[in-house]
Amino acid sequence: MKIGSPEHRDTFCRHFHDTYTDFEPDTLPWPELDEAALARLKSVPFWEEVFYTERRAGAIVAAFTETVTDPVLKKAIALQGFEEARHAKLIRVMIEKYGIDAAERPLEDVSDNVETRFKDFGFGECMDSFLGFGVFKIAMQSQFLPKEMFQIFETLMYEETRHIVFFVNWMAYAQAQKGFLARLTLPFVSFHYYMRALGRMIGTAKRGKDLNDGKEFSATQASVFLDGFTFRRFLEDCYSENHRRMDGFDSELLRPSFLPQLAETALSALRLWSFRARPLPA
Ligand SMILES: [Fe+2]
Numbered sequence: 001m002k003i004g005s006p007e008h009r010d011t012f013c014r015h016f017h018d019t020y021t022d023f024e025p026d027t028l029p030w031p032e033l034d035e036a037a038l039a040r041l042k043s044v045p046f047w048e049e050v051f052y053t054e055r056r057a058g059a060i061v062a063a064f065t066e067t068v069t070d071p072v073l074k075k076a077i078a079l080q081g082f083e084e085a086r087h088a089k090l091i092r093v094m095i096e097k098y099g100i101d102a103a104e105r106p107l108e109d110v111s112d113n114v115e116t117r118f119k120d121f122g123f124g125e126c127m128d129s130f131l132g133f134g135v136f137k138i139a140m141q142s143q144f145l146p147k148e149m150f151q152i153f154e155t156l157m158y159e160e161t162r163h164i165v166f167f168v169n170w171m172a173y174a175q176a177q178k179g180f181l182a183r184l185t186l187p188f189v190s191f192h193y194y195m196r197a198l199g200r201m202i203g204t205a206k207r208g209k210d211l212n213d214g215k216e217f218s219a220t221q222a223s224v225f226l227d228g229f230t231f232r233r234f235l236e237d238c239y240s241e242n243h244r245r246m247d248g249f250d251s252e253l254l255r256p257s258f259l260p261q262l263a264e265t266a267l268s269a270l271r272l273w274s275f276r277a278r279p280l281p282a
């Protein structure tokens with residue numbers, strides 16, 4: 001299948017529609033939480049940020065949908081916009097049901113430079129999801145919350161995985177539509193957007209740290225999460241979870257490759273390092 005061909009477009013759009021899951025956030029099987037689990041859920045310092053990010057995602061994707069003229073792409077992107085808005089609704093339902101302290105921050109205006117915003121958002125999702133896969137696995141293994149809760153979040157994780165697969169295919173398709181040269185520059189364009197996404201992520205982390213100074217992700221809550229935590233293990237989890245989740249997708253589709261490749265290189269270097277650092281046997 002030639003990347004950028006009508007066949008490519010039809011395949012990634014069809015796949016996106018075929019893997020859609022129908023659900024309503026307020027009728028999901030939200031579990032009753034005991035006091036300890038409720039305290040852990042409430043102690044997570046990033047719910048406000050997640051709530052804002054999902055609402056902003058819905059607004060950006062909806063604005064971008066309006067500018068798309070190709071009917072096949074438009075229909076698929078509209079579905080993504082619907083799903084992002086539903087993520088925001090899911091987070092809202094959770095915040096209200098469990099009484100989480102997460103304010104609804106006013107949304108920024110997203111009506112200008114819509115295509116750049118959509119690309120920034122897409123590459124940001126690729127980055128967030130790759131790291132999110134690792135966080136999700138560690139949180140689940142440490143039984144930070146009951147498994148019914150993780151089943152609900154799994155719905156969200158699966159949709160984010162579909163979104164990034166859709167996005168990298170759309171990006172390659174859109175770039176190929178601009179011509180042969182543009183197609184060749186795709187890795188450089190992607191790198192540029194990944195660096196922008198990294199910059200924003202660092203900014204968000206800094207803002208979050210300032211905001212949460214005072215409130216605490218208390219030592220006991222964090223220790224449930226961080227027991228035995230090492231950077232290498234985290235990276236291994238991100239990498240293997242990405243692999244596992246991507247395996248479920250049609251082999252004809254492109255998948256995000258920048259971060260998995262970077263992680264693979266870093267992990268090889270870490271393994272080599274620990275091999276060399278081991279003392280010689282006596
Ligand atoms: Fe989302």
Ligand SMILES: [Fe+2]
Nearest residue numbers: 125159160163
């Ligand atoms: Fe998404």
